[in-house]
Amino acid sequence: MKVLLADDDPQLVRALRITLAAHGYQVVTAADGAAAVAAAASEHPDIVVLDLGMPRLDGVSVVEAVRGWSDVPIIVVSGRTGSADKVGALDAGADDYVTKPFQIDELLARLRALGRRTGGATAAPVVRFGDVEVDRATKAVTRAGERVHLTPTEWRMLEVLARNPGALVTRQDLLKELWGTEQVSDTGYLRLYVSQLRKKLEPDPARPRHLLTEAGMGYRLVVD
Structure with missing residues (x-):
């Protein structure tokens, strides 16, 4: 299963890439919102793990852009704990919201749950x-x-x-x-x-x- 990991924190990306790869996931990464949209279109991931506070294009805008052509499951992983941020992300089309810091077992469980869905691109971008x-x-x-x-x-x-x-x-x-x-x-x-x-x-x-x-x-x- 291919995971698109979009976050501008290089240390977190490196740690998650190693952990997810160890659990059998193929990982592609993006360091900003515009790169995340491009990767979602070109890489056709099975799941997207997305931070909200990224440069060039914020996470909510990324969710809205991807939802224009795909129902790929999207997990938002963010340090923002306010209910308005969660509601905004979910209303934009995200499937789940995980607050940083989080336990890796929790993220893996949520990935497995969403991975059981039959999703992916529904129409070419x-x-x-x-x-x-x-x-x-x-x-x-x-x-x-x-x-x-x-x-x-x-x-x-x-x-x-x-x-x-x-x-x-x-x-x-x-x-x-x-x-x-x-x-x-x-x-x-x-x-x-x-x-x-x-x-x-x-x-x-x-x-x-x-x-x-x-x-x-x-x-x-x-x-x-």
Whole structure:
């Protein structure tokens, strides 16, 4: 089982790497938040052990970024003991929270418990269709190598579709993802945002090949 260990304390990382390796784990490490997101995308770990207070990108932001494409189990290991920190990490998508200092037996037990889950990446962090590349880890979209600017709502819609390539995403699911409730009435907003995405990403927006409408149901992203 591969563990991504993300912490900016080199002594702790060294000690945990030795201990985890002795218990049969393969360990990859990251010393800051940005490196942790990159490693999660490239290394496909089975479990992530993550500190909250890291440079470049804090732990909560790392959890949110990884949750954009993966349900890999995440254990937050932090010296922060406040309930607000714990709630923030768990609400962002972490599965467990261990307070430093901790007993190694406790961490190993939590690793075993989460390791019994069938997790891992549920969709590739990078999705490609035509000459478009959607990097869900960095929230970047390029077309023919050129960066494409999307509004926050356009990005959220595209990210939901890219999270489910080839699958129908219903109007109700999109409304809930974009505005937090299924009760929001679709008065043409979804059609408007899909139209804008087509103008930016389709070779011929009038004859879309990738961002397709399923009449009466929702939308589908067709990848090559």
